[in-house]
Amino acid sequence: MTAPAEVPKVSPQPTHRPGAAPWPEARRTARTAARPLPRDSRLLAEALGHVLARPLSALTDLPAFDTSAMDGWAVAGPGPWRLGGAILAGDSSPRPLEDGAAVRIATGAQLPRGATAVLRSEEGEVLGGILTAARAPGLGQDVRPRGQECRTGDELLSTGCPVTPAVLGLAAAAGYDALTVVPRPTVEVLVLGDELLPAGLPRDGHVRDALGPLLPPWLRGLGADVLGTRRVGDTREALREAVSSSTADVVVTTGGTASGPVDFVHSVLSDLGARLLVDGVAVRPGHPMLLAVLPGGRHLVGLPGNPLAAVSGVLTLAEPLLSTLAGLPRADAYAAALTTAVPGHPADTRLVPVTLHDDGGASALRFHGPAMLRGLAAADAFAVIAPGGADAGADVEILELRW
Incomplete structure (x- = not known):
C-alpha cells in the first residue's frame, strides 16, 4: 500500500468557470435534482x-406455530413418558399429547398441543417404549414459541x-x-477521447482508457444498473447522437466538459435543449464537472477526463443523484482526525484520498494529482478539505468509497 505522506501545497489556479458552485452546494443540488424512480x-x-x-x-407470526428447536422428543409433563409415533417438519395437525406421553420430533416440526418441552435426543433413553431422562427438561425448553421473532403486522x-x-x-x-x-436507476457511460486506447501500452501520444474499466463497477456499487459503456469519437455529431440515443436514466460522460478544441459537452447540451443545474464546481480535482437535465427528465453527469478528477465528479454529483433516484436514505456523515496537516486551495474545496486508522485518524496519501489513480487505489476514503487547508488533528468530513 502507498505510504502516507505530507500533501504538497496547492498553488492557486482559478481556472474553473466563473460562478462555479461551492462544493457543498453542488452536492445538495445533485441530491435534490430528481425524485426516486416510480415504485x-x-x-x-x-x-x-x-x-x-x-x-x-x-x-x-414468526414462527407461525410452536416448533421444535432440536431433534428429540416432544414431552408432556415431568416424565417418564410413554412413547408413541413421530412428527416430522411439514406434518400438519399433530395429535395432542396427554400428560405423561411423548412423541419423536424433528427440528422445525410443529409442536403438538399439550407438549410442555422438547427433550434432546442425546439426553433421553428409550427402553420398552418408555422414555426417561436423567433430568426432565424445563417448561418450554428447546421450543420456539409462535411469534417469538415477530407478530403479524410488525414492521420488520x-x-x-x-x-x-x-x-x-x-x-x-x-x-x-x-x-x-x-428500481435501480439505469446508467450508460460514454467515454470520450480519440487519444484513449482500450488495450495495450501507451504509445504514439495515446494513453490507456482508465475510466472505462473503473466507472461501471463503481456506479453499480452506488445502486445503478449499468446498461453499457460506449466509446465516442471526438466530434460534436458523434456525442450528440450518443447522448440523444441513450435510454438510460443517467448518462455519464468522461471528458469534454472544459473549453478545449474538442470539448463538445456544453454545445451538445445546448443543441438538445438541456438545462444545466451545475456548471463547474469549486473543488480540486475535478472543477469542470457538470450536471444537466435532458429532455424527458433524464440526467447527464459530465465528468472531467482526468481519472482522479472524474472520481471527484462521481463523489460530488453522481453519487447523490443516484442515491436519490434509487430511493436510498442519505448516508450519515462522519469525521476523522487528520494525522498531518493538509494544505488547502485558497478558494476551493479539496478532495484528498486517505487511509483510515483504527484509532479514528486519517492519513493523506501521495499521488493525488488529477490524472493519478495510484493514491486512490490505496485509499479507504476521501477527506474533504475546506478552503485554506486543515491542521494536524483537525476533524474533517470523510467520504467513504461505497464500492
Whole structure:
C-alpha cells in the first residue's frame, strides 16, 4: 500500500468557470435534482439490489406455530413418558399429547398441543417404549414459541432499506412472494477521447482508457444498473447522437466538459435543449464537472477526463443523484482526525484520498494529482478539505468509497 505522506501545497489556479458552485452546494443540488424512480412490484427473485419502497411488515407470526428447536422428543409433563409415533417438519395437525406421553420430533416440526418441552435426543433413553431422562427438561425448553421473532403486522424493515439476500430470506419467511421496490436507476457511460486506447501500452501520444474499466463497477456499487459503456469519437455529431440515443436514466460522460478544441459537452447540451443545474464546481480535482437535465427528465453527469478528477465528479454529483433516484436514505456523515496537516486551495474545496486508522485518524496519501489513480487505489476514503487547508488533528468530513 502507498505510504502516507505530507500533501504538497496547492498553488492557486482559478481556472474553473466563473460562478462555479461551492462544493457543498453542488452536492445538495445533485441530491435534490430528481425524485426516486416510480415504485414497482418485483418477484423476490428479481428484487435483489433494489430498495424497499414501503415498509416490510410481517404477513404472519414468526414462527407461525410452536416448533421444535432440536431433534428429540416432544414431552408432556415431568416424565417418564410413554412413547408413541413421530412428527416430522411439514406434518400438519399433530395429535395432542396427554400428560405423561411423548412423541419423536424433528427440528422445525410443529409442536403438538399439550407438549410442555422438547427433550434432546442425546439426553433421553428409550427402553420398552418408555422414555426417561436423567433430568426432565424445563417448561418450554428447546421450543420456539409462535411469534417469538415477530407478530403479524410488525414492521420488520423500513422504507429505503436495500434488498440484500438476507432481506429476501426474511421477506420469504414473513410470507412475501413479491416486494414493492424503487428500481435501480439505469446508467450508460460514454467515454470520450480519440487519444484513449482500450488495450495495450501507451504509445504514439495515446494513453490507456482508465475510466472505462473503473466507472461501471463503481456506479453499480452506488445502486445503478449499468446498461453499457460506449466509446465516442471526438466530434460534436458523434456525442450528440450518443447522448440523444441513450435510454438510460443517467448518462455519464468522461471528458469534454472544459473549453478545449474538442470539448463538445456544453454545445451538445445546448443543441438538445438541456438545462444545466451545475456548471463547474469549486473543488480540486475535478472543477469542470457538470450536471444537466435532458429532455424527458433524464440526467447527464459530465465528468472531467482526468481519472482522479472524474472520481471527484462521481463523489460530488453522481453519487447523490443516484442515491436519490434509487430511493436510498442519505448516508450519515462522519469525521476523522487528520494525522498531518493538509494544505488547502485558497478558494476551493479539496478532495484528498486517505487511509483510515483504527484509532479514528486519517492519513493523506501521495499521488493525488488529477490524472493519478495510484493514491486512490490505496485509499479507504476521501477527506474533504475546506478552503485554506486543515491542521494536524483537525476533524474533517470523510467520504467513504461505497464500492
